[in-house]
Amino acid sequence: MKTLMGVTLALVPLAGWAASTEYQDIERGRYISVLGDCAACHTVNDDQPFAGGVPLETPFGTLVAPNITPDATTGLGRWDYEDFKAAMTEGVGKGGYHLYPAMPYPSYTLMNEEDIHDLWSFLQTVTPVENAIEANQLPFPFSIRSVMMGWNWLNFDERSFEPDPEQSDEINRGAYLVEGLGHCGTCHTPRNFMGGAGGDKFAGATIEGWYAPDITPNAHVGIGGWSEDELVEYLQTGGNRYGFASGPMADEVHHSSQHWTEDDLYAVARYLLSGAGLESSDWDHAPPEPLPEDNPQVTAGSHIYFDRCSGCHTPNGGGEEGIFPQLASNPLVNGDNTTSLIRVVLAGSRPVATDAKPTAPAMPSFAWNLNDEEIASVLTFVRNSWGNAAPAVSAGEVADMREELRGD
Ligand code: HEC
Ligand code: HEC
Ligand code: HEC
Known part of the structure; x- marks a missing residue:
């Protein structure tokens, strides 16, 4: 320890x-x-x-x-x-x-x-x-x-933990950690109007101006495309090839999950990726169709991407393992909620430093040299390229986040 x-x-x-x-x-x-x-x-x-x-x-x-x-x-x-x-x-x-x-x-x-x-x-x-x-x-x-x-x-129901006899000890340990002590759902499950858990479990939620993404086994918007090793790497080091933990998740990694034993981290990974705590109808949805290449926002966004972003994230969105996140087939990029995407492009981001990865590169801020429309277009392009597919981002959403960041 x-x-x-x-x-x-x-x-x-x-x-x-x-x-x-x-x-x-x-x-x-x-x-x-x-x-x-x-x-x-x-x-x-x-x-x-x-x-x-x-x-x-x-x-x-x-x-x-x-x-x-x-x-x-x-x-x-x-x-x-x-x-x-x-x-x-x-x-x-x-x-x-x-x-x-x-x-x-x-x-x-x-x-x-x-x-x-x-x-x-x-x-x-x-x-x-x-x-x-x-x-x-x-x-x-x-x-x-x-x-x-x-x-x-x-x-609120006062409950005690009941292991599922159909599941392995390891998956039950994962359930105990995720549902109980690790309280992952307090951020990753949508809240109802009274602040209680409401909506689909682990389907993602906004918290303090950040988006805690979908952590269901859905392969498009959730973490279903991640291997157990990739999930453990994220919780242990604060990042993997899809990105780095920032905001409240950076705190979680820094104070908590980077210090968990490997056995506990794998138990969590096995539990989450197995979908054992969920109904498959909650997460097993078909991905949407991407917007066509001749969509005006996609066309405008592709120019901005090759000009401003591809130097780091590479022209095919594959990124550079351990340095620049892969944007292709990235659940955060495909998610319905664009809060964190817009925030990262406007404000930039410095990933969490962990004992395992003491220094990490930063994403520059584009608030000063891209306007709301340009940021909306580049993100719409990224969300509809290389296997990604997700609704367009509007300039209004970018303007709202600019306003929110000004208040910080
Ligand atoms: C997400 C934030 C958060 C986390 C994590 C958290 N707490 Fe709390 N805790 C609070 C808040 C806020 C209150 C005050 C609630 C109130 O007064 O109604 C509180 C109250 C308490 C109280 C009651 C104290 C009193 O004087 O009334 C105890 C005991 C406590 N926490 C223990 C813990 C322990 C032990 C852990 C870790 C297992 C923990 N808390 C984790 C936010 C947190
Ligand atoms: C205090 C709120 C909070 C708690 C508690 C929390 N998370 Fe997160 N989590 C977030 C936020 C916010 C992000 C998005 C971080 C970012 O955009 O860089 C995130 C990101 C993630 C991601 C990356 C998903 C992706 O698609 O990039 C995984 C995996 C994850 N959390 C798993 C967990 C697990 C497992 C637990 C419980 C052990 C947990 N989280 C507890 C807020 C939280
Ligand atoms: C100088 C290199 C660099 C440039 C240029 C750059 N990025 Fe990044 N980007 C990064 C790094 C490093 C991160 C990881 C930072 C973090 O998560 O804290 C990142 C993270 C991101 C993320 C979050 C990915 C995730 O899963 O967490 C998105 C989305 C993103 N960049 C989009 C863009 C867009 C769009 C552009 C162009 C407008 C761009 N980036 C330009 C280096 C760069």
């Missing part, structure tokens, strides 16, 4: 608890915290792990992840194991208040007792930090916690 985010957390066991807890449980718990990516939301500053303070945009306003160090006044110092377990599996805080589902308890509810126990043992050993956080910064009426009772009634 690597250290969490490059820092070795001081082991300061609390009397009583530590006496009854094996060192191994604590180390296991540290790994559980990595699988659950608790740091993504509860750590701002790597020197003060789990001291809270990460602001999260929700459809209702801002929530700030609280301090979960064992500090007695501003953290979980007065909580016991049962309090913690209720937070993780029922979304209820000490004293009975309802947590907002920005804390991914709708996924963590699948955690088994041993994992919750070891995670708690580990959190007891984290250095206590005094850092008072006001988690609830939502506007009225969402600021009323009891509103959550209604939400839970509609959207």
Whole structure:
């Protein structure tokens, strides 16, 4: 096991608890915290792990992840194991208040007792930090916690993980990680109007101005064309020949999946690529026909592509393995949602650096030298060439993203 985010957390066991807890449980718990990516939301500053303070945009306003160090006044110092377990599996805080589902308890509810126990043992050993956080910064009426009772009634089932006896242990392990601790669906499954999971599982969703793509086994818009090795490479190093993780996925790789064991990564790959958690009718759709070559946007876009893009992405869209992503047969390029594509061309992108790939090349920004129409055309060309097929991009969509990026 690597250290969490490059820092070795001081082991300061609390009397009583530590006496009854094996060192191994604590180390296991540290790994559980990595699988659950608790740091993504509860750590701002790597020197003060789990001291809270990460602001999260929700459809209702801002929530700030609280301090979960064992500090007695501003953290979980007065909580016991049962309090913690209720937070993780029922979304209820000490004293009975309802947590907002920005804390991914709708996924963590699948955690088994041993994992919750070891995670708690580990959190007891984290250095206590005094850092008072006001988690609830939502506007009225969402600021009323009891509103959550209604939400839970509609959207949340307290569940335990049931292995599927028809599937291998490995696929069941993958299911436990993807559906539970890894909470992949919180970003990759479309939300309903109340922020609960709605729509087709893993079919892709917009989150904080990024698009978390389709991760179903569909070969055109999902990851069905990827091998297990390519999927593991993406989660472990932050990229493969189809592209690099940016935005929220870069954080996920950086804090979490790059530190997962290879066995766990392959379990995830096998589970996702097998489609075991899905109905085939959810993802097994025929790809659309590409737009014809004489479509005006495609023609205009091809000139821009050969002029501005082909030097890196190559004339046939094949890219350069490990350096420039392959745009041909790339699910992100074929996806219905163009948020990330437009964003990458407007703003450029620097991929995540991982232990396995410390430096990576960058995609330049074209916001200053291509107008909305030109960007729409070049992307329409890319989305309808070399085996790709997807609806045209409009100049209006590019203008909207330009506006959104200005607000960042
Ligand atoms: C996507 C962001 C996110 C992740 C990941 C996350 N949390 Fe949270 N967590 C939150 C937010 C936001 C709250 C506050 C919710 C509220 O006050 O209603 C919270 C609340 C909590 C609470 C209740 C604390 C209190 O004072 O009420 C505990 C305990 C907790 N989280 C533990 C964890 C653990 C352990 C993990 C990793 C397994 C984790 N969280 C992962 C966002 C997150
Ligand atoms: C905090 C939100 C978030 C979480 C949690 C998350 N993802 Fe992602 N994921 C994204 C975003 C956003 C992208 C798009 C990144 C980009 O465009 O560079 C992405 C991209 C991906 C891709 C690349 C798909 C493609 O077509 O390029 C894969 C594969 C993936 N995620 C798998 C996972 C798995 C497996 C998990 C759970 C272990 C997970 N993600 C958890 C937000 C998330
Ligand atoms: C100087 C080299 C270079 C040029 C020129 C360039 N790109 Fe890129 N492009 C990259 C790199 C490197 C990445 C990966 C960056 C990342 O994902 O963070 C990338 C990523 C992308 C992606 C995202 C692919 C994915 O799956 O994540 C798209 C789409 C893209 N480029 C389109 C274009 C278009 C359209 C043009 C021309 C207008 C262009 N690029 C010009 C280097 C370049």
